[in-house]
Every structure is written in C-alpha cells, then in structure tokens.
Amino acid sequence: xxxxxxxxxxxxxxxxxxxxxxxxxxxxxxxxxxxxxxxxxxxxxxxxxxxxxxxxxxxxxxxxxxxxxxxxxxxxxxxxxxxxxxxxxxxxxxxxxxxxxxxxxxxxxxxxxxxxxxxxxxxxxxxxxxxxxxxxxxxxxxxxxxxxxxxxxxxxxxxxxxxxxxxxxxxxxxxxxxxxxxxxxxxxxxxxxxxxxxxxxxxxxxxxxxxxxxxxxxxxxxxxxxxxxxxxxxxxxxxxxxxxxxxxxxxxxxxxxxxxxxxxxxxxxxxxxxxxxxxxxxxxxxxxxxxxxxxxxxxxxxxxxxxxxxxxxxxxxxxxxxxxxxxxxxxxxxxxxxxxxxxxxxxxxxxxxxxxxxxxxxxx
Numbered sequence: 343x344x345x346x347x348x349x350x351x352x353x354x355x356x357x358x359x360x361x362x363x364x365x366x367x368x369x370x371x372x373x374x375x376x377x378x379x380x381x382x383x384x385x386x387x388x389x390x391x392x393x394x395x396x397x398x399x400x401x402x403x404x405x406x407x408x409x410x411x412x413x414x415x416x417x418x419x420x421x422x423x424x425x426x427x428x429x430x431x432x433x434x435x436x437x438x439x440x441x442x443x444x445x446x447x448x449x450x451x452x453x454x455x456x457x458x459x460x461x462x463x464x465x466x467x468x469x470x471x472x473x474x475x476x477x478x479x480x481x482x483x484x485x486x487x488x489x490x491x492x493x494x495x496x497x498x499x500x501x502x503x504x505x506x507x508x509x510x511x512x513x514x515x516x517x518x519x520x521x522x523x524x525x526x527x528x529x530x531x532x533x534x535x536x537x538x539x540x541x542x543x544x545x546x547x548x549x550x551x552x553x554x555x556x557x558x559x560x561x562x563x564x565x566x567x568x569x570x571x572x573x574x575x576x577x578x579x580x581x582x583x584x585x586x587x588x589x590x591x592x593x594x595x596x597x598x599x600x601x602x603x604x605x606x607x608x609x610x611x612x613x614x615x616x617x618x619x620x621x622x623x624x625x626x627x628x629x630x631x632x633x634x635x636x637x638x639x640x641x642x643x644x645x646x647x648x649x650x651x652x653x654x655x656x657x658x659x660x661x662x663x664x665x666x667x668x669x670x671x672x673x674x675x676x677x678x679x680x681x682x683x684x685x686x687x688x689x690x691x692x693x694x695x696x697x698x699x700x701x702x703x704x705x706x
Contacts, residue, residue, distance in 0.1 A: 343406060343414045345394075347371050350401025360406065362414045367394075369404070459569045461562060465509040465529075468565050472529025479533070483517040486536060491688030492516060494681035498549065499532060502556040505622035512556050516688050526555040528564050536689030541636070546629025548685070549676030550666075553616035554630070560615065563608045613662055617669055625676050631667035634659040 343362070346355045347369065358369040368377045378396040386393040392411055394404040486492065492515055499514035506512065510530030519535040526532050532555045534548070542548040558564055604612070617627035638659035677685065
C-alpha cells in the first residue's frame with residue numbers, strides 16, 4: 343500500500359510502500375526502516391484519506407488512501423483511531439468537569455465560606471491588610487485638607503467605635519474622588535468622598551452613611567469581600583500557574599472601591615446596625631431615609647452619572663429608604679453647626695478629574 347511520508351523536519355514528502363502485519367506497520371524511507379505499533383497510532387480522518395502519526399516520530403506522518411488502509415488489514419488501526427477519539431472525548435469531559443469545579447469554587451464555595459473565613463481571620467492580619475489598601479487608595483484618592491473638618495469626622499468615628507462590637511479603630515476621613523461614594527476597608531478605615539459630602543443636605547444624612555460603613559466594619563462584611571476576591575485569585579494562580587501574580591492582583595483589586603461589593607442581606611444588615619450605632623450615641627437616625635430617597639431620585643434623572651458608583655454598591659435605594667424611615671428615631675445631630683461647616687469646607691480646593699488621577703496619581 344502506497345503512502346506519502348513527511349518526516350516532520352523538512353518540507354519534502356517521500357512516496358513509500360507501507361506493509362501492515364500483526365500489530366504493526368512498517369515502511370522504508372531514506373534507507374531507514376520505520377516500524378510503528380498499530381496500538382499507538384493516531385489516525386486523523388480526512389475523508390477519503392487518512393493521516394497517520396506515531397509518538398516516536400514527533401511531527402512525522404503518513405498520508406494514505408482510507409479504502410486501501412482498511413483493505414490492507416487496518417482493523418487494529420481503526421481500533422486505535424477509536425481509542426484516540428475516546429481519549430479526546432475523555433479530555434473534553436475532564437476539562438468540562440474541571441471548569442465546573444472551578445466555577446463552583448468561585449461562585450458557590452468561596453461566597454459560602456467567606457463569612458466563616460472572615461470571622462476566623464485574626465484582627466491584626468485584617469488590620470495590616472487594610473492599612474496596605476488604604477495606602478494604595480490614598481495615592482489616587484487624596485485626603486482632603488487636614489483641619490477641623492477632618493478632626494470632626496475622626497471624632498465621630500471614635501464615637502461609633504465605642505458603641506460597636508469591634509476590635510478595630512474606626513478611622514473616618516474625607517478624600518477627593520470623582521464619584522459619590524463612601525466605603526469601608528478591612529481593619530476599620532472609612533473613606534467618604536467630597537462629592538458625597540456635597541450631596542448630603544444635613545449632618546444626619548452624612549452621619550447615617552458613615553454609620554452604615556462602620557457597621558460593615560463591625561460585621562466584617564469587608565473581609566468577606568476580600569476573601570471572595572482572594573478565592574478567585576487563588577483559582578487564577580492555579581489555572582495560570584504559580585507565581586503568575588494573578589492571586590495577588592485579585593487581592594489588590596479587593597481593596598479598590600469598585601470591588602468591595604456586598605450582598606443585599608449585608609447591605610440591609612448594615613442599614614439596621616448603622617442606625618443602632620447612631621441611637622446608642624443618642625444621635626438621630628433619621629438621616630438615612632432622605633439620603634437614600636435623593637440617591638434614588640438622582641439615579642433616575644439627569645444626574646444619574648453623579649451617583650452611579652454609589653448606586654452600584656448600594657442597590658435598591660427606594661425600598662431601603664422606606665425601611666430605614668420606619669426604624670428611624672429622633673436624637674441629637676452628629677455634628678455641631680461649626681463642625682458641619684468645617685467638614686463641608688475641608689474638600690473645597692479644586693479637585694482632579696479621574697483622567698488626571700490616572701495620568702498623574704501623585705498629583706503636583
């Protein structure tokens with residue numbers, strides 16, 4: 343039976359005579375006899391022709407007539423072909439199972455385990471992680487001017503900390519950022535953007551937002567989000583290869599504003615607990631509802647872009663406004679008129695746009 347032999351090293355092909363016997367085939371090429379076991383053959387069906395290859399010759403291959411191959415006693419070869427197809431099928435099934443397992447770990451396993459893992463994380467580890475995140479974010483989100491406004495915010499954080507069941511120092515400060523948002527980091531830091539301060543109409547509204555974030559710290563919701571991102575990073579490292587840094591990048595992203603997302607149940611829990619922290623200090627908890635109502639109104643109107651970031655991390659503002667209004671209790675304002683004025687003035691200097699931040703994070 344004639345076939346074309348390509349040695350896999352050069353572009354030329356040789357016309358050879360192939361003999362099939364017992365469990366092997368043989369042919370001569372360039373004065374050398376080649377013997378291939380039929381059991382190890384890899385056969386590719388090209389229609390009326392077949393391409394045969396063998397592990398011992400690398401890229402070498404034979405191309406021959408399919409009918410002639412079968413007529414010459416290639417039944418064993420056809421079995422090998424079926425074995426090769428089965429191996430390919432097993433590989434596909436194995437990859438599919440592995441993909442499902444990875445998806446289960448990322449989307450089911452880690453979210454389910456993130457709560458227990460967060461509670462089991464030693465506070466000193468979480469605080470150290472939070473300090474690193476805070477230092478990174480401070481490059482892009484520069485603190486507003488130090489002074490009476492920042493002092494008032496820091497003192498308010500200490501009052502919330504005294505009422506909270508937390509081992510962390512709740513450190514509140516205002517930052518310059520081109521978005522309306524407030525966010526907590528692992529270990530107790532709470533950052534409030536200048537745009538959110540400008541959006542708040544009363545001290546009670548700002549206090550409610552900060553208390554909500556302090557509740558996230560107390561309930562360790564932030565560390566849960568970090569564990570979810572850490573789990574994804576570990577999976578990426580396993581897939582891409584150890585030392586790729588994918589896991590490290592996922593953990594770093596967990597500290598960014600965009601990635602610290604909470605479930606609806608965690609948001610509702612922080613709403614309730616935030617109001618409780620205010621009331622424990624004898625402060626009004628009536629500021630949460632009007633703030634959420636205004637956020638919802640702006641999200642539906644022409645100013646939607648201004649609050650998009652806050653709405654993406656704090657969804658369903660209208661229902662939350664109704665629920666917080668039902669729980670609200672009167673009390674003293676969180677800030678004196680002088681403190682409130684200082685807080686609103688703390689970030690009045692011209693701020694940089696997001697494009698400017700990305701172009702020159704250090705400013706100047």
